Amino acid sequence: MLKLEKLTKVYKTGDKALSDVDLEVGKGQVIALIGPSGAGKSTLIRCINRLVDPSSGTATLDGVNLTSLGSGALRRERRRMGMIFQEYALVERLTVMENVLSGRLGYVGFWRSFLRKFPQSDVDEAYRLLDRVGLLHMADKRADELSGGQRQRVGICRALIQDPALLLVDEPTASLDPKTSREIMRLITEMCKERGLAAIINIHDVNLAQMFVQRVVALNLGEIIFDGGPTELTPDVLTRIYGEEDWEATIETVDDDEEGEA
Amino acid sequence: MPINDKNGVKVWQVRDRNSQLIRWAMWMAAGIIFYVSWMKISDQTTWFFVYDAPRIAADIGGRAFPPRWSYISQLGKPIWDTLNIATLGTFFALCMAVPIAFLAARNTTPSKLFIRPIALLIIVSTRSINSLIWALLLVSIIGPGVFAGMVAISIRSIGFCAKLLYEAIEEIDENQVEAITATGATRWQTMVFGIVPQILPAFAGIAVFRWDINIRESTVLGLVGAGGIGLQLQSSLNTLAWPQVSLILAVILVAVVIGEWVSAKVRGAII
Incomplete structure (x- = not known):
């Protein structure tokens, strides 16, 4: 469904963020992208929806080559890729409802969006999503009045109302406390399951990745160095990804957590 | 060097001698420029009018008060x-x-x-x-x-x-x-x-x-x-x-x- 071939990004400064990345994500498949800071995780997902233009290589979504699209066609394809951000990236001074509806901008014309006259079906869907994430009563609050977890839920609604085929998720839990982090990860993975969405989730927390995701891809220095199931993340593998460290504790906690959940 | 070694005692000053001299010279120059400018302005001022200023100001103030309220219309x-x-x-x-x-x-x-x-x-x-x-x-x-x-x-x-x-x-x-x-x-x-x-x-x-x-x-x-x-x-x-x-x-x-x-x-x- 999503296919990356020899995707390479060299920044103007000469930093090579990605080199020849090949990756295939099937329909409805959720993968966690792990790796140390600066490994190129953010660049990778931004190269897919072209917030960053890749230097070479291709990204193909359902047969459409994203890397060669003109601006109009790119906007139409971006509608099919919902993005969720680390710092939520809500428009702080707009209401929750406006933030959710901004996910429909790719579908409505300029004047309708300027006057906030979104089609009734969009408004219905926005209410449905807000209800689903438990924020219906917050619809008219301004986004900056919400807590971190609530903001991220709004961010998820904004991505889902696009009716995407693919979610690009950039460190969704990095600014959240451990409990909220799990709730958000659970929500994202549940939503993917319900709607059959594929997702690439950048994540720092190896535990969380193991807990919620069936496939883990590791990136280091712009190259994929691991691709496998969550149980294959042995201390040896983690050392290859992150460097020398005592990994036993990390992996053990995972087992504890899973027992706790069950 | 701000630190001088006098008989094994380290004497510390903010500036060494040269930068101290330069600063003195700068202040001197600034003083001279101020003096020259002042003289120039003074030569071109009719001091009689300036000495007279408080009296004139009081005079105008006296005439200006009270304001002509009817003019407000x-x-x-x-x-x-x-x-x-x-x-x-x-x-x-x-x-x-x-x-x-x-x-x-x-x-x-x-x-x-x-x-x-x-x-x-x-x-x-x-x-x-x-x-x-x-x-x-x-x-x-x-x-x-x-x-x-x-x-x-x-x-x-x-x-x-x-x-x-x-x-x-x-x-x-x-x-x-x-x-x-x-x-x-x-x-x-x-x-x-x-x-x-x-x-x-x-x-x-x-x-x-x-x-x-x-x-x-x-x-x-x-x-x-x-x-x-x-x-x-x-x-x-x-x-x-x-x-x-x-x-x-x-x-x-x-x-x-x-x-x-x-x-x-x-x-x-x-x-």
Whole structure:
């Protein structure tokens, strides 16, 4: 469904963020992208929806080559890729409802969006999503009045109302406390399951990745160095990804957590 | 070397001898320049008039008091004109400043190489000329009256508003803009949803701040024939009608205080 071939990004400064990345994500498949800071995780997902233009290589979504699209066609394809951000990236001074509806901008014309006259079906869907994430009563609050977890839920609604085929998720839990982090990860993975969405989730927390995701891809220095199931993340593998460290504790906690959940 | 070794004791000073000497020389030079300038000014001043100043000032003050209250009936329209010059001038200035600010801001300009320098040039050139001088020019071009004053005020304000606004645009949070772009929004939609909400408080603050300044500036435009209460001030000064002058100054003071109060209230409400 999503296919990356020899995707390479060299920044103007000469930093090579990605080199020849090949990756295939099937329909409805959720993968966690792990790796140390600066490994190129953010660049990778931004190269897919072209917030960053890749230097070479291709990204193909359902047969459409994203890397060669003109601006109009790119906007139409971006509608099919919902993005969720680390710092939520809500428009702080707009209401929750406006933030959710901004996910429909790719579908409505300029004047309708300027006057906030979104089609009734969009408004219905926005209410449905807000209800689903438990924020219906917050619809008219301004986004900056919400807590971190609530903001991220709004961010998820904004991505889902696009009716995407693919979610690009950039460190969704990095600014959240451990409990909220799990709730958000659970929500994202549940939503993917319900709607059959594929997702690439950048994540720092190896535990969380193991807990919620069936496939883990590791990136280091712009190259994929691991691709496998969550149980294959042995201390040896983690050392290859992150460097020398005592990994036993990390992996053990995972087992504890899973027992706790069950 | 600030540290000297005297018989094994380290003596520390802020500066070594050379930099100390240089500083003394600098102070010396500054003193001489001040003295020479003072002499020059003194030679060109008729000191008799200056010694006389307190008596003259007291004399004028005596004549100006009490103000001629009955004259107020003739000041209603001029002060209303003045307020209109300030308000409409600010309004039209903002209409022009907004697009210029977007063209000048590094993150929204269509072309850093060509359009941004032009926008910056407009900002600098309109800012650098005082509104009184703009009024002087415009009175000769489009004739005396309120319209010339309004145009002068708005031209002078374009640069001021555009500069503050483009700085606000450059300081926005790019993440929010990126998020809107990622939904598949067009350039204009991104502007309306991602950028405008972020700069709205700055915009409102700039608008009332400039309006407040413009009330003060438009009170003097009449001196060069560009309408408003300055016209009355001019004619009263020319005819040495001091009681009228003091009343006009009082009216201006009241208008400025009210303007400042309104702008403080508005800014307090938004920010």
